[in-house]
Amino acid sequence: xxxxxxxxxxxxxxxxxxxxxxxxxxxxxxxxxxxxxxxxxxxxxxxxxxxxxxxxxxxxxxxxxxxxxxxxxxxxxxxxxxxxxxxxxxxxxxxxxxxxxxxxxxxxxxxxxxxxxxxxxxxxxxxxxxxxxxxxxxxxxxxxxxxxxxxxxxxxxxxxxxxxxxxxxxxxxxxxxxxxxxxxxxxxxxxxxxxxxxx
Numbered sequence: 001x002x003x004x005x006x007x008x009x010x011x012x013x014x015x016x017x018x019x020x021x022x023x024x025x026x027x028x029x030x031x032x033x034x035x036x037x038x039x040x041x042x043x044x045x046x047x048x049x050x051x052x053x054x055x056x057x058x059x060x061x062x063x064x065x066x067x068x069x070x071x072x073x074x075x076x077x078x079x080x081x082x083x084x085x086x087x088x089x090x091x092x093x094x095x096x097x098x099x100x101x102x103x104x105x106x107x108x109x110x111x112x113x114x115x116x117x118x119x120x121x122x123x124x125x126x127x128x129x130x131x132x133x134x135x136x137x138x139x140x141x142x143x144x145x146x147x148x149x150x151x152x153x154x155x156x157x158x159x160x161x162x163x164x165x166x167x168x169x170x171x172x173x174x175x176x177x178x179x180x181x182x183x184x185x186x187x188x189x190x191x192x193x194x195x196x197x198x199x
Contacts, residue, residue: 003129010133016110017141017183018190023110026101027142028179034158036097037146039090041139043082043098047105048131050078052119056127059120071115072106079105110138148182149173 016022026044031037051074055062062070083102086095105111114134119127150156153173155163163169172178 007133011137015137031146033150034146037142041142045135046082047078048135051075052127052131055119056124076106
């Protein structure tokens with residue numbers, strides 16, 4: 001039951017993208033397509049689960065005065081591993097699209113927030129589950145925004161062309177303002193259904 005609550009919290013109730021509104025830099029920058037959003041989210045999940053697990057294991061031996069520096073080292077290590085794995089196994093187009101945003105996971109406030117607020121205070125398994133749940137919530141948010149922007153902007157989803165009529169494409173959705181429009185609209189829809197459920 002405890003783990004179900006942690007999962008629900010990370011994916012729905014306290015979703016990093018639509019509720020907490022954190023880690024907006026990669027959210028707005030890389031979500032020009034669904035595959036970019038999903039790839040960024042999966043990379044973040046790998047870093048979060050790995051670093052949160054290590055922090056939970058070592059939480060009692062890390063001196064309080066240097067805990068932030070220690071967190072940076074653990075997170076940076078997993079970011080490096082993730083980046084190298086992506087360069088080895090991910091398609092070149094994804095590596096090119098995500099670019100600098102993979103190394104910037106080191107300073108992603110979502111990763112730091114969960115390390116400080118949860119992993120440094122809890123046992124190993126709950127910390128790993130929390131990191132996974134928040135990562136899944138983040139991935140869901142990025143993929144949804146990318147899905148909407150890609151479909152409206154270029155008429156395709158995950159690279160599969162669905163709307164061949166280019167006059168139906170709303171090109172602004174592939175530009176920076178499109179990310180704000182999409183995110184704002186999705187938050188509005190989510191809040192509407194939340195309010196409706198409460199009444």
